[in-house]
Amino acid sequence: MSKLNILVVDDARFIRERVTSMVRESFPDFTVMAVENGAQAISAMQQRQFNLILCDWEMPEMSGLDVLQWCRAQDAYKSTPFLMVTSRGEREYVLKAIQAGVNDYLGKPFTREQLVQKMVKALSKQQKLSPEQQARAAAMLQADEQKKGGAPAARAGAGKPKGLAQIRNSKQTFRCAIKDLNLREVKVVIKNEGSFPQVLEQVVVDIEQLSGDSVARINGFVTLVQATEQKLDAAYVDVLVSFMDDDPDKMAHLSKYISSVR
Incomplete structure (x- = not known):
């Protein structure tokens, strides 16, 4: 079983706690660390190797784009999956992130299903997920979909x-x-x-x-x-x-x- 390290970066406490909870519920064998700004994120990455970064764009002092650019300049993080979690979807922002080497976007607000799908996609490309983890994630997504189907009024x-x-x-x-x-x-x-x-x-x-x-x-x-x-x-x-x-x-x-x- 792959025990991966996940880094969550967001200056909003509610978002940090929500994302952390979603990841732990979906991948209980993952280690999740949450920090509130870019400087703390870089400090954490210098002390530990992370396998996936979920980072907000708009943060004081150091933006998510700054964190992404720092990552791609480091040998240890040149190819680490980086997901930008943001409400900014304008073309100029998307292009800047793509040019800097972002792997994917997760638009706010989002559901657990959307988060897990993005994580599975990013980690599967680098063969970081074990067959058991992929199967569990697929089963969880199917269960969520069945719950939706069981509540026609909603x-x-x-x-x-x-x-x-x-x-x-x-x-x-x-x-x-x-x-x-x-x-x-x-x-x-x-x-x-x-x-x-x-x-x-x-x-x-x-x-x-x-x-x-x-x-x-x-x-x-x-x-x-x-x-x-x-x-x-x-x-x-x-x-x-x-x-x-x-x-x-x-x-x-x-x-x-x-x-x-x-």
Whole structure:
């Protein structure tokens, strides 16, 4: 069994504790260390070899990009999987991180399923996970998916939404509730009335606050359309839209809104 060392870097205590808990629940044989800034991260990496780094981007004094650049300049960390955990999804940020050698992104807010999938992907590429660890992670993800399937009311958006939205294509407008949202994409649920957006179709997303105030009109394209129940007459449909806009004002406004609904 591979006993790997995982480093979590985030200046927000809540995020550090949440990520640490998720990793320990999913990989109980891993050793997890959490620090609150870039300087502490570098100090920890100088004292111990870590196999995976989960690092926030926006931190005081030393950013996640600074930590990434330091890692890639060290022989011991040139190829260590580095996942940037951030709400920043603008093109310029993505390009900077790619150029510096980031392995993947995890957009805030995120689920345990999303975190585990990213970790398995990064560690499997370097053959760091044992067959037992891969099997356990797969079983856990399957169990999470079955739990979702066993709660149709929640999957249909019966829980408290993170906001309201409209998705507009060239023909019609769909009213929807927001299930998940970050600076790169939005997942919404719409009522199945016989028509819905198509995969790869370009759309405009109008995001509203629950009070009815408009937040932003963001251009994007549909990447997923999925029934919330496994039957032909499912009452609701999940739609995932990836954003194409890189307007700084829209992204700044959207970032504030995301923080307000966490």
